[in-house]
Amino acid sequence: MTNHIALFEPLMPANTGNIARTCVGTNTVLHLIRPLGFSLDNKHMKRAGLDYWDKLQLVIHDDLADFLSSIPDLQQLYLVSKFSDKIYSDIDYSDTKKDYYFLFGKETTGLPEQFMRENQDKCLRIPMSNNIRALNLSNSCALVIYEAVRQQHFEGLELTHRYEHDKLH
Template identity: 30%
Template sequence: MGKPKPHKRRYGGGGHPEARANRHAGPPGAGVARLLEDDLYALLDETDEVLLLILDGVQDPHNLGACLRSADGAGVTALVIPKDRAAPMTETAIRIACGAAESVPVVSVTNLARFLEKLREDHAMRVVGTSDRATADLYETNLTGRLALVMGSEEKGMRRLTEENCDELIRIPMMGSVECLNVSNAAAVCLFESVRQRLAAEERE
């Protein structure tokens, strides 16, 4: 086997110019790379390899910041949150993100269910959600290509309409006594399994 390729890129072609232009100079959301929904659609049409992280009902700024940090490490194209039932981009979230708030575009959408439907029908995206009720195993699921990964809150999971707009539901196999991981830990596990699969596919080419 050759040396592993360094993972120094963002799926979707790097930092989007609109996101760079929309960093704010002061609070709220100082130093945050934001992207409009329509600009995200344009970005999706520019590339074959896409990895989106979508948070539904995650209201803790610590979890938002930790998810951003993992998203940056995994080369995520953008992080998507609903305008309602979502943690605000506070100083705490930015601090926990350790710089990732400036590098990962954050997209706020008004209607998450409609957004997911548009991803699937108009932009050839596959939407995979995580759920305790899922029967499919994370490690047996294809997480390459044009993928949107949806994470729900720890307490309630995804909303019903969000879940109904997923192509597939998966679960992380738990071997111990606890039933689930913290949402930011679960996001990291799923994102880096996607990275592992993508790098393995590149090695086979």
């Protein structure tokens, strides 16, 4: 079982860097779908991801079609959008024999409307007030991926951490 976060045409290097750090912390593969709004060596993106880039499982796709063709089972693809009646936490992600793919849209415009309409059954929503257009992309990714790993009983993640002094005794 592997979890995947995919970013459709991300624009902001700091968001992508933060998401990359979350992916490393949750053993999640990060997929970036071109065109990107920044260079992968952008200093802001690298700073946001800190020194974890060598641990990141990163896949770059030329376009949305390239990303979709890389998914073995499209039944495990979820599109995260405010245009859905299904709440992300109501979905069952507990089958550890399956891979789960969470596709997030561009910060300014989300996912293409026609694509969303054609895949309405795959759309999930994060509840929020109508006082904002959307949550921050990095926060949205963290919410969804942590719900998935929670349902998977945090498999492969460190559940407790000890102070160095405690490890010596």
